[in-house]
Amino acid sequence: MEKNRYKSKSELVFEEIWERVTHGILKPGDRFSAQEIAEELGVSRTPVNEAMKRMSEYGLIRILPNVGYQVNVLRWRDIEDIMRIECLLETEGLRLNKNGFDSALIQELKDINRRTIEALERKDRQAYYRLTDEFHVRFIHLSGSRILQDVFVKNRHYAGWDDGKILEMTESLKELLRDHDAALDLLLEGRLDEAIENLKIHSEQSIQLVHQSLKNSKYPGI
Known part of the structure; x- marks a missing residue:
């Protein structure tokens, strides 16, 4: 194909x-x-x-x-579940890789992450969302599992559900994006467990930020 x-x-x-x-x-x-x-x-x-x-x-x-x-209006519980499932797929996907992580793919991910930060800084909403999607869809390729990639993309159809107000939290988002780089560096160094722990903490902080953003904007699902 x-x-x-x-x-x-x-x-x-x-x-x-x-x-x-x-x-x-x-x-x-x-x-x-x-x-x-x-x-x-x-x-x-x-x-x-x-x-x-x-x-x-x-x-x-x-x-x-x-x-x-x-x-539709998604309930907060649904949004939270979506984010937790994405983290679970990404972290457990890393454990599925038995052949070592592709350094070229990791460098590609770091480049996507850099461009995402740049889009955020210039307040380019469309580019920010597009690059965020691209990063996560490419990240799951680190698992080396086509089955997991398909499952991840289906879950990703629900992701990014917000009213755009979260982009106003520029500095907090930039900190979360830097977490991506930190996790990728740990993978390059062969420190898998630390990278996974980093991503789990990152996920919890992301959930808190999205919840606060939706609450501030009086999202009907909160």
């Missing part, structure tokens, strides 16, 4: 709306119709409806018969 395989219109619509929902462009409670999305993206309503059915299965949107669609 080619690395950059052909994507159907339904898949492209799914990715576009998923990004809008999880990145706060479409907010919890917002309503929209298949016709609106179809006209905006230049496709028919069929791939839009197919994509929305898939999104409803993930719990990201609700289908409103004869009306359209509504962005």
Whole structure:
């Protein structure tokens, strides 16, 4: 299978709306119709409806018969579970690697992390979210397990669920991003257990920061 395989219109619509929902462009409670999305993206309503059915299965949107669609409000417990599952997959994934960690991939991850910090500093919301997704999807490749990579990407469909206010916490986010570099350096030095412990602490701090951000913005799921 080619690395950059052909994507159907339904898949492209799914990715576009998923990004809008999880990145706060479409907010919890917002309503929209298949016709609106179809006209905006230049496709028919069929791939839009197919994509929305898939999104409803993930719990990201609700289908409103004869009306359209509504962005769901995730409960805080759901958001917390998503973040904890992601940490579990990443840390246990590291233990699955029996052949040593690819130094080139680690350097690639460090470069992505650097560009993420730069995007944060210039307040480029779109680039920040895109690079954050890219980092975590690439990070799971350190496991060397294709099965785990597939499971991780499915869980990642729920990730990034916030209203964008978290980007106002620039310094706190930069500290969390520096944790990535610290963990990667530990992997390069062969200190796996320390890297995993670092990532677990990082996850707890990330959860606290997201909770505070959503609470400050009066997110309805809190």
